[in-house]
Amino acid sequence: MHKRYTTTDGAQRNQEADYWREVISEALFNLQVAFNDDGAVRGQLDQWDLAPASLSLLVSGGLDCKRLRQHCDKEERQLLLTVPVQGDVEFSQLGRTTRCAPGQFVLELSEEPYEFGCGQDSTMWVLKVPVSAVKARIGEPRRFCARQYDGSQGVGRLFHDYLQLVTQHCELGHSHQLLSMMGTHLIDLLSLSLQQHPDALQSEQSAVRDAHLVRIEAYVRRHLSDPELSPGTIAEGCGISPRYLHLLFKDTGEPVSQWIRGLRLQFAHEALNRADRSTSVAQIAYAAGFGDHAKFTHAFSRKFGHAPSELLRAARAK
Template sequence: MHKSFSTRDLPESHEFGYWRDVIADAYFNLQLSFPDAHHFDGQIDIWDLNGLQLSRLQSSGLVYRRLRQHCAVQERQVLVTVPFKSEVEFSQLGRTTRCSPGQFLLELSEEPYDFGYGQDNAMWVLKVPVSALKARIGEPSRFCARQYDSRQGVGRLFNDYLQLMANHCEIDHDASVRGLMATQLIDLLAISLQQHPDALQSSQSAVRDAHLARIEAHVRQHLSDPDLSPERIAQASGISLRYLHLLFKDTGQSVSQWIRELRLQSAHEALSRANGQTSVAQIAYGAGFSDHAQFTHAFRKKFGHAPSDMLRPVRGR
């Protein structure tokens, strides 16, 4: 689904309030400051990609502020901003960075921030639920307010795939194709973040992240196994069970909770790609859930709707 909003044909002075409302609907509540108090131009095109949102934003110079009172009212989100016309400046969690065309950065919805540019700009903005990214890289806060190169390596692959998706957004692909594209885009984003040298802050965190990467690879490979347990994971990863639990101590969840989150996220992505012949039970068992009722209860609690609700539109078509 494509939506487009523009200030082009608005009466004079109406563009400021209109743009505030558009930005709040597209992303979340922000305080806007307009350097030019007499005139503003802005256009935004928005595409829904089965849980992700891609937008192309073009506007005059502007400052966006996420205030503390805005931060605790909705699902946690990450905005990935890829400017392609001029530089943006961003501050969050005590870090300030400048992001130029050829780079991208991350913004967290649950923390205050300042984001601005003093001249006309254009950018891609990808809105991603934190749960989708967290399942791949852990807590994303350590990746925010840093520049990531979109001109080489996996960063370029992520950027190129983003452009490709934008080109295909105008094509009426079915939900399973859109879901597959969204999953692949998140995978590329996660890999490009993990490969950035600033992601590891010390030799201790490098060792820890190496263990977690090995653990995650094993768990993802065996996610469909309902007997996957912390004991098996520790043994396969060559570490003690005690050290495995220690690695997860600062993540705010246990190993078992993390595995369940991975399974729920995997099932959600599989449902978004499903065709009319796929059943909820097949997807539940494929994600490692051995009890259909428990899966449905956990899925509804996490996503706010039953897994079968995601299949009804597909079957209807």
């Protein structure tokens, strides 16, 4: 689904600034927005639903944005990934400040205050992703926020190039299921590119730990449909002891079994978003490794706030 907003839509003369603040806050995060265009507010925002992600193209004059403490903690944890196309952006959060130029990108966390500024005539892509989707792939993403990432080499280049490809296909009227699949691929590539950042590994010990966790995650994803998947089978399949497996997860603050359950639910949520009319909730539940349909529905509803059947109906209606 494609939505387009401009500063002249739904706003009477001399009310463009208030309208544009509302559009930006609803499409991205709730923000305090100031304009540095000497009173002339102009811009356009296009938004596409790539559930579980959303992608926006923001073309605007200069902006200075602040996410205040009262704006935080009122919604599901989300991440914004900002990719400048024209003009630099400056971003501060968690005591870190970075400047991001075209060809680079920066990550913003919804639950902490931040400041964001861009100069005149700025254009940027903004990918909005639930924290749960990234956390299921690389763990807690907080350490990756407010850092500059290079989109010109390595996996960052692959992510940046695929983002450009997705933006071209967003205009072609593809089905919701295909757009959702592209959104999932974007999250996969984003997660891989974040893992390549030097700050992802902070010591030799953490490098060994992270290498084990990457191998464990790959094993679990390959066997996610197996309802018998357990810490014991994972440890055996990865050639480590169950004790060491639990020790690896100690610093994450999440037990292995809870992490597996979270992966299953996230997999199911993404699969429901791109399901076609021939796919049932039961099929997706079993593919995610849930042998009991009722328990799956209960766990899914508790995590996401709605039943899986509701999400499936909404996806089919798009």
